[in-house]
Amino acid sequence: MFKVTIDNKSIEVEPGTTILQAARMIGGDVVPPAMCYHSELKNSGGKCRTCMVKVSQGSEKDPRPMPKLVASCSTEVMDGMVVQNITSPEVVEARKAVAEFLLINHPLDCPVCDQAGECDLQNLSYENGSNASRFEEEKRTYEKMDIGDLIQFHPNRCILCYRCVYAADQLTENRVHGVLYRGEKSEISTFIHQAIENDFSGNMIDVCPVGALTDKTFRFKNRVWFLKPMDAHRSCSKCSGKAAVWFRGDEVYRVTGRKDIYGEVHDFICNECRFEKKNSADWIIEGPRKIESYSVINQNHYKNIVIPSVINPIKETME
């Protein structure tokens, strides 16, 4: 067993555990946020750079600190490793930088985005972002693309976490979707604009940390914070049938996988359960789902908010 200390809290973990996994075992504030890492998807992680931490002691044997910040999702712990997350100003600064970079081209259309309230980027920028943008250029936009009847794709909102690419690749056999082009112009796309049609395609919605992939059958029907999620199951021949069913009154608005407190789904569900079973009679209700406090809007209140000074476009030219 390796002993690792994160933000002055120690834990013993198996060799091969990553820093992020160790931090999640401790829980609480020491857990770095992660946008692209998903524990159920192989090779995911390392791309968004939000989970970066400082390793101030490499290991018991070699106590030298690591020269750069490391991505906690892909760095394995060593015995005696000392890690700083929010106790390091350098980490806080870097995370703020990443939040800014992710937001410069992301449309700030949360009021009309279906993901609002359960969006990892929204949470990240609430925790680590700044109140005003320094980006004055035109935002990057893409042509609209249709990837089928069930999933709505908004490439403008995509942060290129590659999660849906891995999900499409690993959950199903017939891969039609990946990343095209390079650099700032890279985009998620299907091969010559094909529709994504397989029984598990809906899981791409669940793994998407932002509102780039949303449920067409639920679009604009309701805001998530008005809905009550219930743990429910049904017997399904294709999947585990374990899902979260979102009610308003007696009406089922949508069905999703059960996300844990880090926004990860561990039981992927099939498209039949997700898109077709929208009747409360289809489901055996287990009980209300605990609403985790990880989302700002789920809490229904904002704390520490600083209201930006009134933006007056004339003011600047007058001065």
Next chain:
Amino acid sequence: MERKIILENIEIDGIRLLEVYRENGGYKSIEKALKTMTPDEVVAEVKTSGLRGRGGAGFPTGMKWSFIDKKSGNPRYLVCNADESEPGTFKDRYLLEHIPHRLIEGMICSAYALGANKAYIYVRGEFKSIIGILNEALKECYKAGLLGKNILGSGYDLDLHVHTGAGAYICGEETALLESLEGKRGNPRLKPPFPAIKGLYGCPTVVNNVETLANIGWIVNNSGEEYAKIGIGRSTGTKLISACGNINNPGVYEIELGLPVEEFIYSDKYCGGVKGGKELKAVIPGGSSVPILPKNLILNTLAGEKRLMSYESLSEGGFITGSMLGSGGFIVYDEDACIVRNTYNFSRFYHHESCGQCSPCREGTSWLESVLHRIENGQGKMKDIDLLVSIASKIEGNTICPLGDAAAWPVAAAVRHFRSEFEFHVLHPEIVKNVKHGSLEKYLEIPVLTAE
């Protein structure tokens, strides 16, 4: 001081051909290494030589080789990185065009030292002619029994292949190169694991620059100790420098490390001074990704010592008053060069070449480019200059591979040393819009002239 290791005999007609190359002492090292030395002895020689990676980072080659995982039992690979595409660097191209057998000789020795039976040369896609030259050279080697099964009767087998890139700068990063070699999208991998443990096809791999490998033949022939005598301090051996910009004699020069920078710029043996007798303004000593230095800091260090062409001397003073030897792309600017325009040009390059995998580099490089574009075209604001520094500092160190750093350093250094020029662009948009090149202070006098 005239010492040639890599470019030895380059002036001989037909040295590109195996026959001529062998007549002039080529491929002797193979016989020596394969027949009289054990692989470990070759590694030991390279270690003693103090040879450092010539691709830019300057990591000791012998050390890199000793990291290779020999216990796993997996096949080992040697990969030559000939994806030279950094603006200002063209040394490998010169070497490959004129004396390809120097590389192949070095690769056979190196592959033997590493116990690799398969080696690849990853060539930049734009080097169309070189691909032909290399394939021709390999054909000759196979015919002469220098490659293939049982080389020169020593019982050692080696297959050497040329692989063509598709013209992406990022594939010069070693893990992206391996991905590309495997036939995938050229995205850099997360490290660790390093290629020495898990490289090509998940097997232990060493990736070395063309110039690094071209040195190995000489080291085997003349011993590492002899090699370590050349150069200065920990910068042993010679280095190819591709000099370009506003100088009288642009071209590729082999210099002994430790040559004073001043001599390199002004000596007729090398650059021959600044073109047209103009004043030297700035130098980028190691290819576009290293910090630019103004005249006073490139000729002398802050402490007043003469700056030498060596890894240590060029980086003295850190990034505040120093730079890096990098890949040896020596770019010289005269007094009329516009640093802002030049920085914008580099920034555009890095924006175009970012792979788009990690967010700081993907978003940051495009942001840098657009801010610089605004300043260059007379639409900048004063606060944009600080914004540039801030963006650069936020990219640096936060990315998967060094491309992010390479994009951030030149911008940060240009603002650090030539801030007044950026301010000039902001304050005099009309002049900047109409005059694309030239020392901008000169144009400050324009209003005076028109007033008359």
